[in-house]
Amino acid sequence: MSLNELELIGRLTPSLATNASVVTGAGDDCAVLDLGLPGKVLLFKTDAVVEGVHFTAETPPEKIGHKALARCFSDIAAMGGTPSSVLITLGLPDGFDAARVEQIYAGMNALARRYDVAIAGGETTRNPGQLLLSVAAIGTVPKDGCIRRAGAKPGDAIFVTGELGGSLAGKHLDFEPRVAEANWLREHFPPHAMIDLSDGLAGDLRHLLHAGGVGAELLARAIPVSRAAKLAARDHPDAKPALLAALTDGEDFELLFTTASQQAVRLLDAWKARFPDVRLSCIGKVQTGTEVVLRDATGCRPFPQHGYVHFT
């Protein structure tokens, strides 16, 4: 996202129309709406993928569909919620390839069925320049269990699921959204704050900390660096060092959350029993102030500022 886009959003957001149903508007992973569902609030999210920005002409079409839908599921998971229905807006370039679009839908249908989510319709429109898929998703979460970006408390332990960095080598197209993990966390170890990693750990951690008005100290050796990031750093002389890739690459689609440090050990044990194939790492702790530092063998240094920048 260019700085201009961020500035634009900053200018548009304060004046958006609102009403009594809005619990949380722009600025979290999903909008949270109270429409009178007994015991629950509605989660509402849109997310678009565009050819040349989020995928290329060479991307296997089923994976484009998977990615488009899974990104929205990941945002709903980040609030502790469960996706329920989606609508698909398909922007078709002139001379589009119908068979490719059908394969994209096959990828979406396969993921939707596994999560018992309905593709309840949508629309097609001409988008002369390139293929665009926009997903609008609805989900629900128990009213007293909705987890926001804000809420991290000084002393909290900071956790991240999975392994980070190098997602563009493949994971960004076939990642599993952490819906089961997020719902289990909400039920058993309610996070104080949570976000999904789309822009990279460095950027998204700052979003989470900024929302809570707190800072953090991270342990360099605790950051779970992906095999893809390590291989890239080893094999490509121009590649980022693996740790930097884990901190700043985008599209990890893992969960980043904080919880009371007293339950950290119990959480790690229970997690290992429940999700033996998904790594969970305690990577640092929340502090007062707004500084974010990275501690390694040589001491503390400032944490990288920037997250993900789109690859085109």
Next chain:
Amino acid sequence: MSLNELELIGRLTPSLATNASVVTGAGDDCAVLDLGLPGKVLLFKTDAVVEGVHFTAETPPEKIGHKALARCFSDIAAMGGTPSSVLITLGLPDGFDAARVEQIYAGMNALARRYDVAIAGGETTRNPGQLLLSVAAIGTVPKDGCIRRAGAKPGDAIFVTGELGGSLAGKHLDFEPRVAEANWLREHFPPHAMIDLSDGLAGDLRHLLHAGGVGAELLARAIPVSRAAKLAARDHPDAKPALLAALTDGEDFELLFTTASQQAVRLLDAWKARFPDVRLSCIGKVQTGTEVVLRDATGCRPFPQHGYVHFT
């Protein structure tokens, strides 16, 4: 919409993933979802407008915003419902004009405030070719009051609000979505079937009749032809005859519905008292079979087949 798009939708729709919450999926004005709201169902709709397809570089930006949002409100009205929240997906071309985008949002905010609808967030993405606005909307309607396209019965009177044709002369950019009218109808004269006119009367009437497995006879002299369509026919030798424009021009965003013929006179009287500034016309009746005919002074002839084709 090109035939290829229609064929594509026809191929994609039968295999869409579904679940127990879906009351009505693809193929109506909105998706209808039962998520357990007491006495109500949720309406869910997305609709996109694209530069060069639905508006041009010369369109006043506030009107682009108005149109983008009002189209979704019109679809929610067509089910008898009330819009509640929207999310906006903004596809930004390279070198976009931030001031123009702010004015587009001003148009959306103004309409949203008048209808007590929240703009609860959204996102921006690069869309290199041209500006694209996709609106995802949520609304509600009483569970026993939701009005679908299907349901027209032989003998029903067919009504249309407002005046038809020539919308591209201006109305398509500043029309008022018929939310108040649709809710009043649902409460006082529940339609058997309803649709909003986006593709033109000829096309959308066929959608409604096809959904109900019925035909119709229309009265040519009862079709409410807009002043814009009459002026165009008078002033431009190449323009469609005004009646043909009223039948086949798109983007009228009026309500087309059927109701028991016994209450037609009572409805027309009550309407005039409640909505003195909005014309309501009884334009014909539903018949058995699947034929659609237009009766004029010379007898009956087949009804035009085609609705709107986008103007670029």
